[in-house]
Amino acid sequence: MDLGEIRKEIDEIDKSLVESFEKRLALCRDVAEYKIKSGMQVLDRKREGEKLEQVRNMASSDFNRYGINELFTQIMSISRKLQYQLLADKGVITGLPFEMVPNLQKSRAKVVYQGVEGAYSHAAALQFFGEKAKLFNVKTWDDAMKAICAGTADFAVLPIENSSAGSVANVYDLLVKFDNYIVGETYVKVDHVLLGLPDAEISDIEMVYSHPQGLMQCSTYLEEHREWNTYSTSNTALSAKRVKEEGNKAHAAIASEMAGELYGLKILDRNVMNNRGNTTRFIIVASRKLYEATANKISVCFETKHENAALYNMLSHLTYNGLNMLKLESRPITGRPWEFRFFVDFEGNLGDAGVKNALRGILEEANYFRILGNYYTDKGKSVYENK
Numbered sequence: 493m494d495l496g497e498i499r500k501e502i503d504e505i506d507k508s509l510v511e512s513f514e515k516r517l518a519l520c521r522d523v524a525e526y527k528i529k530s531g532m533q534v535l536d537r538k539r540e541g542e543k544l545e546q547v548r549n550m551a552s553s554d555f556n557r558y559g560i561n562e563l564f565t566q567i568m569s570i571s572r573k574l575q576y577q578l579l580a581d582k583g584v585i586t587g588l589p590f591e592m593v594p595n596l597q598k599s600r601a602k603v604v605y606q607g608v609e610g611a612y613s614h615a616a617a618l619q620f621f622g623e624k625a626k627l628f629n630v631k632t633w634d635d636a637m638k639a640i641c642a643g644t645a646d647f648a649v650l651p652i653e654n655s656s657a658g659s660v661a662n663v664y665d666l667l668v669k670f671d672n673y674i675v676g677e678t679y680v681k682v683d684h685v686l687l688g689l690p691d692a693e694i695s696d697i698e699m700v701y702s703h704p705q706g707l708m709q710c711s712t713y714l715e716e717h718r719e720w721n722t723y724s725t726s727n728t729a730l731s732a733k734r735v736k737e738e739g740n741k742a743h744a745a746i747a748s749e750m751a752g753e754l755y756g757l758k759i760l761d762r763n764v765m766n767n768r769g770n771t772t773r774f775i776i777v778a779s780r781k782l783y784e785a786t787a788n789k790i791s792v793c794f795e796t797k798h799e800n801a802a803l804y805n806m807l808s809h810l811t812y813n814g815l816n817m818l819k820l821e822s823r824p825i826t827g828r829p830w831e832f833r834f835f836v837d838f839e840g841n842l843g844d845a846g847v848k849n850a851l852r853g854i855l856e857e858a859n860y861f862r863i864l865g866n867y868y869t870d871k872g873k874s875v876y877e878n879k
């Protein structure tokens with residue numbers, strides 16, 4: 493047979509596939525009407541499982557069985573998405589339990605950060621809230637979360653990821669542990685320096701203190717000085733404070749220039765980071781479900797069934813609704829070895845129809861689901877363009 497003729501035959505088959513697909517979707521619309529009236533859920537796992545088995549059995553080879561399984565998984569997923577849209581149009585999917593506010597009340601807010609004065613979290617809090625806010629610090633990130641739950645602070649400022657060391661895993665876990673919400677974010681340029689006592693020289697150094705993230709972000713520099721011991725502290729600024737208090741010329745800290753000034757230390761070396769564009773993204777967390785009208789980024793967290801294509805199917809809700817994913821993170825679920833909880837950031841506002849539709853789909857199909865917040869991002873432009 494000639495190629496042109498084979499393709500003509502394929503075109504005929506595709507035409508009938510499209511016709512059948514459209515007929516099938518029209519029936520799914522009827523199913524949606526039925527579900528709206530009866531209050532039934534869109535997803536029916538049992539029916540889908542039986543359907544897949546039925547169509548797999550119709551195929552004539554293992555290769556085709558696999559293909560048919562994949563094809564029908566997608567067809568049913570599209571059918572569900574159509575139904576969610578219809579439910580949204582009919583007002584069955586109502587607004588989300590988040591309150592839109594014109595702006596966050598920043599200027600006189602009570603703001604908590606972890607660490608001591610001079611820490612990068614302190615710089616982030618100042619950058620986001622300005623000088624008029626009432627800032628205070630606590631020992632741990634957990635304490636910061638508790639402060640907003642208790643109402644002693646309106647907002648907490650927590651580091652969530654660094655451009656070279658990656659995600660701050662514990663903060664992701666705290667977002668699940670506490671019923672608090674992300675209402676903003678801010679990017680801080682992290683310019684680490686090596687700090688020592690005023691009379692110390694670089695040749696005196698034997699021990700370097702810093703937060704584990706600080707040590708990680710300067711790993712190449714520290715590799716060049718293998719003779720130095722490193723010691724983790726709970727905060728970069730605290731490591732500077734410790735060098736000052738110990739008064740030992742052999743001790744140095746990796747921290748910010750601001751921390752060096754605050755604790756009267758000398759800069760022994762600059763540009764000690766692996767990456768000069770080193771930046772940390774901080775989230776602003778509150779106990780209320782608020783979002784600003786200008787919010788353009790959504791963070792959610794979900795758990796899926798531990799089965800083939802589970803994550804792929806969840807993320808297809810974003811694809812199908814034209815939503816751009818910004819980040820995917822996973823964290824182990826305590827007590828369930830090798831099972832993971834996923835954190836997804838994507839672009840959008842909770843008022844957008846596409847966003848509501850995607851969230852509805854994920855909500856129905858996930859084992860666990862939470863919207864962590866909707867907030868404004870400039871994607872770090874303020875840092876990269878101004879400095």
Ligand SMILES: C=C(O[C@@H]1C=C(C(=O)O)C=C[C@H]1O)C(=O)O
Binds near residue numbers: 520539540568572
């Ligand atoms: C169409 C339905 O809704 C969903 C989609 C299905 C499909 O496309 O075959 C099957 C089950 C449901 O998850 C239905 O309930 O029959």
